[in-house]
Amino acid sequence: MLTRRNRVASAGRRMITPQVLLPGLAVLIGVALVASPFVATVARSVLAGPEGELALSLHNFVALFKDDRFHRALGVTAITGLAATALSCFFGLALAWIVARTDTPGRSWFDTLNLVPFFLSPFVGAVSWTYLAAPHAGLLNNIVSRYLSGPSDFFNIFSVGGVIWVLALFYTPYVYLFLIGPMRRMDPALEDAARVHGAGFLLTMRHVTAPLMLPALLSGALVVFVTSAGLFDVPLALASSRGIPTVPTTVYSLVQYPSDYGRAAAIGVLVMAITVFFALAQRTYLSRRSYATVTGKGYRPRTVQLGRWRYATLALELFYITAGVILPMIALVFVSLSSLWTGWPDVAYLTLGNFDQVLFHNDLTRRALKNSLIVAVLGATIGVLLSTLQSYYLQRGRSRMRTLMDSVLSLPLGIPGIILGLGFLILLIRTPLYATLWIILIAYVARFLPLATRGISAMLLAIGGELEESARASGASWAQTLRLIVLPLIKPALVAAWLMLFVIFIRELGATILLYAQGTETLSVAMVILGEQNFGHVAALAMVQTLMLVVAFMLFRLTRSSILES
Amino acid sequence: MNTHDASGRSGASAFVEVTALRKSFDGTMALQGVSFDVALGTTVSLLGPSGCGKTTMLRSIAGLETPNAGRIRIGDTVVFDSESRVNLSPETRQVGMVFQSYAVWPHMTVAENVGFPLKIRRVAAAEIASRVTDVLALVGLAGLGGRPATNLSGGQQQRVALARAIVHEPRLVLFDEPLSNLDAKLRDQMRTELKLLQNRLGFTAIYVTHDQAEALALSDNVVVMNHGLIEGMAPPKELFAHPPTPFVANFLGFDNMLDSTVAWVGAAGDGAELPIGVAVGKDITLRCFWQGGAVPSVGEPVILAFRSERVILGPAGGLSNTDTNCFDGSVEACVYVGTYQDYLIQAGSIRVRAVGPGDSTFGQGERVMVSIRPEDCRVFSRKKFPEWKELGER
Numbered sequence: 001m002l003t004r005r006n007r008v009a010s011a012g013r014r015m016i017t018p019q020v021l022l023p024g025l026a027v028l029i030g031v032a033l034v035a036s037p038f039v040a041t042v043a044r045s046v047l048a049g050p051e052g053e054l055a056l057s058l059h060n061f062v063a064l065f066k067d068d069r070f071h072r073a074l075g076v077t078a079i080t081g082l083a084a085t086a087l088s089c090f091f092g093l094a095l096a097w098i099v100a101r102t103d104t105p106g107r108s109w110f111d112t113l114n115l116v117p118f119f120l121s122p123f124v125g126a127v128s129w130t131y132l133a134a135p136h137a138g139l140l141n142n143i144v145s146r147y148l149s150g151p152s153d154f155f156n157i158f159s160v161g162g163v164i165w166v167l168a169l170f171y172t173p174y175v176y177l178f179l180i181g182p183m184r185r186m187d188p189a190l191e192d193a194a195r196v197h198g199a200g201f202l203l204t205m206r207h208v209t210a211p212l213m214l215p216a217l218l219s220g221a222l223v224v225f226v227t228s229a230g231l232f233d234v235p236l237a238l239a240s241s242r243g244i245p246t247v248p249t250t251v252y253s254l255v256q257y258p259s260d261y262g263r264a265a266a267i268g269v270l271v272m273a274i275t276v277f278f279a280l281a282q283r284t285y286l287s288r289r290s291y292a293t294v295t296g297k298g299y300r301p302r303t304v305q306l307g308r309w310r311y312a313t314l315a316l317e318l319f320y321i322t323a324g325v326i327l328p329m330i331a332l333v334f335v336s337l338s339s340l341w342t343g344w345p346d347v348a349y350l351t352l353g354n355f356d357q358v359l360f361h362n363d364l365t366r367r368a369l370k371n372s373l374i375v376a377v378l379g380a381t382i383g384v385l386l387s388t389l390q391s392y393y394l395q396r397g398r399s400r401m402r403t404l405m406d407s408v409l410s411l412p413l414g415i416p417g418i419i420l421g422l423g424f425l426i427l428l429i430r431t432p433l434y435a436t437l438w439i440i441l442i443a444y445v446a447r448f449l450p451l452a453t454r455g456i457s458a459m460l461l462a463i464g465g466e467l468e469e470s471a472r473a474s475g476a477s478w479a480q481t482l483r484l485i486v487l488p489l490i491k492p493a494l495v496a497a498w499l500m501l502f503v504i505f506i507r508e509l510g511a512t513i514l515l516y517a518q519g520t521e522t523l524s525v526a527m528v529i530l531g532e533q534n535f536g537h538v539a540a541l542a543m544v545q546t547l548m549l550v551v552a553f554m555l556f557r558l559t560r561s562s563i564l565e566s
Numbered sequence: 567m568n569t570h571d572a573s574g575r576s577g578a579s580a581f582v583e584v585t586a587l588r589k590s591f592d593g594t595m596a597l598q599g600v601s602f603d604v605a606l607g608t609t610v611s612l613l614g615p616s617g618c619g620k621t622t623m624l625r626s627i628a629g630l631e632t633p634n635a636g637r638i639r640i641g642d643t644v645v646f647d648s649e650s651r652v653n654l655s656p657e658t659r660q661v662g663m664v665f666q667s668y669a670v671w672p673h674m675t676v677a678e679n680v681g682f683p684l685k686i687r688r689v690a691a692a693e694i695a696s697r698v699t700d701v702l703a704l705v706g707l708a709g710l711g712g713r714p715a716t717n718l719s720g721g722q723q724q725r726v727a728l729a730r731a732i733v734h735e736p737r738l739v740l741f742d743e744p745l746s747n748l749d750a751k752l753r754d755q756m757r758t759e760l761k762l763l764q765n766r767l768g769f770t771a772i773y774v775t776h777d778q779a780e781a782l783a784l785s786d787n788v789v790v791m792n793h794g795l796i797e798g799m800a801p802p803k804e805l806f807a808h809p810p811t812p813f814v815a816n817f818l819g820f821d822n823m824l825d826s827t828v829a830w831v832g833a834a835g836d837g838a839e840l841p842i843g844v845a846v847g848k849d850i851t852l853r854c855f856w857q858g859g860a861v862p863s864v865g866e867p868v869i870l871a872f873r874s875e876r877v878i879l880g881p882a883g884g885l886s887n888t889d890t891n892c893f894d895g896s897v898e899a900c901v902y903v904g905t906y907q908d909y910l911i912q913a914g915s916i917r918v919r920a921v922g923p924g925d926s927t928f929g930q931g932e933r934v935m936v937s938i939r940p941e942d943c944r945v946f947s948r949k950k951f952p953e954w955k956e957l958g959e960r
Contacts, residue, residue, distance in 0.1 A: 189669035195656035196628050196663040196740075197683035197730060203657075207682070211673045 019478040023397060026389030030409045030453075033446035037423020038272065044426045045265035060266035070267075073245035076160060080246065081229030084167035085221050088228075091168065091320055092175025093217060094313075100183035103303045104313040110321070111180075112557060117324040118173035119553040121507035123233035123524055124542040126157075126166045127531070128328030130237065131335050131539070133157035137343040139331055158242045166234050169324040171224045178220030182213060215285075222282050223414070226275055230416025232510035236528065247271065248418050248510065255514050261426060268419045275414040283407070332546070336539035354540035365541055367519065368526035372506055372545075375437055375522065379444045380501035384494055386445070387452035392486075394453070395460040396468075410450040417510025420447045425514045435517035443511045448504050452497035459493035460486075499556045503549055581606040581770050582627070582738060587636030589622055589794075596622040597633065598794040604738075604787075609764060609771040611781035614791035615817070620774045623791070624740050627772060628663055629656035641737050657686075662731030663740040666747065668723040670715045670730075676702070677711030679726050683734040701729045704763065721752045728760075732769065741773040745780060757783055778818055782806060790814045808857070812869050812946045812954045820871040820944065821919050823956050828866045831856075844870050844945055847916040852891040854943040867948035876942040877920035879909065882933035890937045897932045911936055 048059035064070055095114050099107045117125070132140045135153030145152035156162060190212065194204040232248040240249050247267065254264040306313060335341045339351040358365040393399070394406055412420060424443045425434075433439045467489065471481040487494070509524035516525045523545045530538045580603035589597040596619045604610045612620035625631040627638055629645065632653060638646040640661070645654040662683070671679055677698050684694045702708055705725040710718075715726060724744060731739050744760075745753045761784055764771065775781050781788050782802040790798045790805070790813070798805060798814040809815035816823055829851045832841035839855035842862065846852065852870065856862060882894055895913030902924070909920040911934065918936055928934055946954075 187667050187669060189665040189667050190671060192625075192628075192630050192656070193663065193665055193669040193671075193727075193730070194682070195630065196659075196661060197734070198657045198686040199682075200655065200657050203686060207686075208671060212671075214673075 017478065020397075023389045023393035024399075026386045027393050027405055027409070029386060030390055030449060031405070033442070033449065034408060034411050036427055037420055037443075037446065040427035041265050041268040041272065041419070041423040044261055045269045048262045054262075060262040064263055064266050064270075069245055070250060073247050073250045076239070076244055077229050077235075077247040080160060080163045080167060080235075081225050083164040084171060084228045085225040087164065087168035088171040088175050088224050089217060089221050091172040092179060092220060093213070094316055095172065095320060096176050096179035096183050098313045098317055100180055101304055102306050102310065102313055104306065104310045104317065106314070106317075110317050113321050113325065114176050114317075115173050116321075116553065117170050118177070119503055119549050119556070120170070120325070120328075121233070121509075121524065121542070121545060121549065122166065122170040122231060123237060123507070123509050123527065124332070124546060125170055125324075125328055126234045126237035127527070127538060127542060128331045129157050129162070129166050131331035131341070131343075131535075132327055133162065134343075139334070139343060139345075140327075142343050158238055160239070160244060162238045163234055163244075163246075166238065167228045167231065169320075170234075171228050172320065172324065174224050174227070175217070175220040178216045178223070179213060182216045186212060218285065219282060222278055226278050226414040227416075230271065230275075230414075230419065230510075232416065232418045232513060233524070236509075236513075237531075248416055251418050251422060252513060255422065255425070264422055265426060268422050271419050272415060275416075276411065279407075279411065279414055329546075332539050332542055335535055336543045338536060341535045341539075354536040355543070358537050358540045358544065362537065364521060364529065365526050365537065368521045368523050368541075369544070371437060371520055372523040375441050375444065376502045376505035379441050379505045380498045382441070383445050383449055383452050383501045384456075384498045387449055387456050387497060388490075388494065390449075390453045391456040391460050394457050396465060409453060412447050413450045415447070417443075417447055417508060418513060421511040421514040435520060437520050440512055440515050440520060440522065443515055444505050444508060447508075447511050448501055451504075452501055455497050455500070456490060456493045459490045463489050496556060499552050503552045503556075506545060506548055506552075580604065581641060582772070583637075583639040584623070584627070585637040585639075587623065587626060587633050587638065589619075589626060589631060589633040595794050597626070597636075599636070600791070600794070600796055602789050602796065602799060604770060604772060607768045607770055608786040609773055609784055610787045610789060611773045611775060611785035612789050612791055613775055613778060613781040613817070614797075615776060618791040619794040620776075620791050621742055622794075624742055624772060624774045627659075627738075628661060628740055629654060629659050660736055661738045661740055662734065662736035664724075664727045664731045664742065664744040666743040668720075668727045668747070670718070670723045670726050672714075672716045674715055675711065676707065676713050676715055676718070676726055679715050680711075680729045680733050682730060683736075687734060697733055698729075701733045704732075705729045706759070720748055721756065724748060724756060728763075732767065737770065739769050739771045741771060741775075743775055744773075746775070746777070760784060790817060792817075809871075809944065812871065812951050815871045815944055815946075816956060819873055821874050822870075822872050822877070824870045824916060825948075826868055826870045828862045828864050828868055831862060831864060841940070842945065844868060844943075846870055847914040850893045850914055850916065852938065852943060853940045854945050855940060856945060862947060869946040869948060869951065869954065871944040871946065872938055872942050874908070874919040875921045876938060877918060878937040879911070879920055879922050879926065879928060880935045880937065882935050884935050890939050891943075892935055892937045895934055895936050897928050897930050897934060900928065900930060 045060055046056055046058065047054040048057040049055045095110070098104050099111045099114065104110075130138070132138050133155035135141060135156045135158070138155060138157065141152050141155050144150040144154040157165070186209075191204050191208055194208045195201075199207060230248060232252065235244075235246040235249045236252070239246055251264050251267050254260045254267070334345045336354050337351065338346070338349045339353055340346075340349045342349075359369075360366075390409060394402055394409075399405075421443050424439060424446070428434050428439050428442075433442070463486075468481050468485055471485045472478075476484065507524060508522075509528070512522050512525055513528070516522065521529065523541060527538050527541055527545075530541065582604035584603070585601050587597050587600045588595070598619075600619070600623060602610065612623055614620050622631055626633045626646070627640070633646060633648065635648040636646070637644065637648070640659060643654070643659075644650075644652050645659050646652060671682075674682070677695075680701060681694045681698045684697060689697075698711060699708075702711055705728050707722060707725050707729065710722070715723070718726065724747075727744070745756055748756060757780055764784070773781070773784055782805075786801060788798075788800065788802050788805050789796055792813050798810040800808075800810070805814065806818055809818055809820065812823065824846045826844045826846040829843035829845040832843075834840040839857060840861065842854055842856045843851045844854050854870070862868065878890075893913055895911040895918065897909060898912045898917065899910040900922075901908040905924050907922045907924060907926055909922055909928065911918045911920055913936060920936065922928065
């Protein structure tokens with residue numbers, strides 16, 4: 001009895017129980033995954049000179065600031081980011097309000113439909129929009145010229161406007177997700193009080209509803225700006241081919257032969273600095289205005305009776321779903337089933353040949369399918385494992401470093417995939433990991449781990465520590481408590497996090513594009529490679545990818561987890 | 567039940583007049599034709615269990631709910647009339663309202679919250695400031711105007727909500743269960759303060775609550791609602807002593823509700839109430855007074871109601887007084903609650919709830935004598951209330 005107690009006491013003092021060790025280890029891995037590409041990028045950015053004779057210098061930054069093309073890229077990225085943010089804030093705010101607070105017909109359906117673009121690949125979305133709105137060749141342009149006798153280049157998706165349009169469509173669900181919770185949780189009496197005390201509908205909106213939604217809207221706007229400005233997929237599909245430079249595509253071209261890693265790293269450092277700045281700004285802002293609208297009560301959200309206006313809101317909903325989901329999907333289906341795409345569906349060209357090719361014959365696409373599945377399944381599993389342990393550390397740990405670690409671990413959230421990919425490329429190019437699937441997997445996990453950790457942390461926070469303490473008090477060990485109490489309780493969050501990572505890994509392009517090599521192509525990379533050769537094959541591959549995403553999305557809705565609302 | 571409507575009508579002087587209001591939500595009737603008046607400068611409480619329609623009634627008056635039919639007049643203005651299709655929006659009805667959740671805006675300071683009704687009415691900033699200062703002093707929040715509204719306790723938020731509802735001197739103040747979110751001690755304190763404020767300012771008010779003590783304490787007239795209908799309407803003391811229906815009796819604390827029959831009918835003296843005998847259980851007959859209109863016949867089923875605190879317990883075999891009803895029973899259970907004790911007495915085939923002083927010493931199984939005065943008993947005709955049954959076993 002005495003020896004046992006001594007052993008427990010000394011173990012407690014030295015803190016080497018698995019309860020401390022495993023979550024701590026996961027946090028260390030997380031920190032390494034964040035820090036190493038950061039350090040590598042910063043280090044490479046201050047090295048300049050010919051290969052083999054690199055010297056410490058600020059030349060890369062100086063060259064960058066003198067580069068007119070980079071200035072233009074910066075301008076285009078800022079404009080597309082800001083405009084896409086503004087547009088998705090408009091859509092997201094309107095759609096969240098329509099679904100949460102009005103009697104618009106079919107709003108429970110729209111609650112699900114509004115999220116569909118969140119799960120689809122923005123690259124596929126951009127490619128589909130080229131089928132719709134490419135000058136002279138797009139379906140919509142053909143409709144305009146045939147039926148409305150307008151010019152056949154009425155829409156031009158290959159433009160700054162095109163990039164903004166597709167980004168806005170794909171980032172609207174982010175704003176929507178930020179707002180739908182606060183809109184639902186808002187005590188309707190706050191608005192009623194304004195009405196009763198003399199404010200009309202519009203004054204109530206201005207003085208009560210809008211200010212209450214502002215913190216959530218600004219948070220959403222910040223996330224959308226940072227992620228949409230850093231997104232590589234859409235500018236690659238819509239801007240590169242017309243010589244419109246953007247920051248992410250500039251990084252990509254700097255790494256292509258003849259490569260200039262130093263200058264690419266300099267851009268990386270700039271982008272990281274901006275991202276960290278925004279993350280800090282958001283944290284400060286949110287901690288200053290902490291009221292939100294959450295009062296811990298479930299309110300029956302009161303719906304606004306729109307009368308005739310509900311057809312206007314219905315029209316807006318239908319417009320968004322049509323532009324964001326239905327039209328791109330129709331175009332994709334048409335192109336994937338056509339042996340030749342002329343911008344108009346033609347029964348004569350109808351074929352299943354494209355699917356036959358990409359699924360059974362083309363080596364590249366078959367390899368890409370296999371690679372993507374391996375990386376997605378393995379990556380999601382590793383990711384959920386690590387983020388569960390990290391969440392445990394963040395929510396249940398005793399360490400004083402928890403708040404700091406929370407900030408550090410969530411840093412990659414805003415870092416564009418291509419910048420993080422660049423960091424890992426610089427770090428690992430001379431190791432055996434380069435040109436394997438592992439380097440891609442590491443970059444994926446590093447980039448998207450915080451997303452999973454947030455969801456699982458929120459769930460752990462929600463279930464509270466007492467349930468575990470009572471298990472320990474009943475005589476269960478830590479491992480038993482974890483297995484019998486904690487894991488069953490957070491299972492919905494685990495499933496949701498896994499599906500979310502799976503979806504992201506299946507479609508990710510930015511983090512992959514610099515890291516793939518012959519033999520380690522993924523689905524999205526294969527689409528980029530094929531894009532220059534065969535529309536039909538790209539569309540068929542995109543259909544296969546979309547199908548996988550849709551299945552994951554449907555499973556995700558089934559879990560009904562709070563991960564999205566957290 | 568509509569027979570009771572007339573009693574609450576205060577005639578031409580009515581300031582608020584609600585007539586035959588109906589409202590249904592998805593097929594369920596929340597209000598099934600409710601009419602009542604509020605005289606100028608008085609307070610009327612709408613009292614009833616949750617789901618009785620009282621909050622719907624209040625929100626309809628505020629304009630936050632649109633009734634299906636009926637008419638609401640506030641002062642000279644008809645604010646809602648289904649026949650002439652009048653439906654004024656909430657902001658034009660010139661009322662003040664205190665919400666159950668307080669609904670204090672978290673993004674404004676105390677002064678901004680309270681000054682909101684004035685700001686919307688484009689009152690000059692200087693006047694807003696002075697009126698806000700005055701009203702904050704009135705509700706006991708002097709000097710707190712600059713505080714963020716979220717930095718307040720529940721009781722303080724309640725005061726902010728109250729100040730906001732009266733700052734623009736509305737013609738009518740609506741209270742939606744304003745005290746139900748406060749803890750018991752604070753609730754008693756706020757109830758008293760509210761009463762004082764009401765006496766001082768003399769505003770006309772409609773007060774919704776499920777707490778009979780609040781309703782009795784704060785109002786000149788109490789309207790008891792059940793299932794979207796008015797069950798009774800009277801000044802507090804009258805309602806408390808002579809509840810018009812079994813539901814009102816039970817809701818206001820008549821906790822002994824016994825199915826019984828008329829055993830004998832006496833002769834009415836000059837002006838006095840008609841004495842009758844009511845048989846409960848096998849061999850207990852209580853002398854009561856009949857107030858239910860048409861003279862009952864012997865054998866007619868009735869509901870006998872009396873309060874446990876009006877039951878007097880004494881040692882078994884004691885002297886029985888001819889003026890009161892006495893019968894023997896045995897203590898089934900007793901619960902000590904400090905200032906008093908709850909007793910459950912088995913007497914023949916019936917069970918009677920009784921309250922004894924905290925130092926009473928009857929033990930379980932002990933024989934006791936139960937006394938109840940005839941004037942403390944209420945008798946309701948079963949024919950008139952065939953549907954009624956006591957809700958929930960306590």
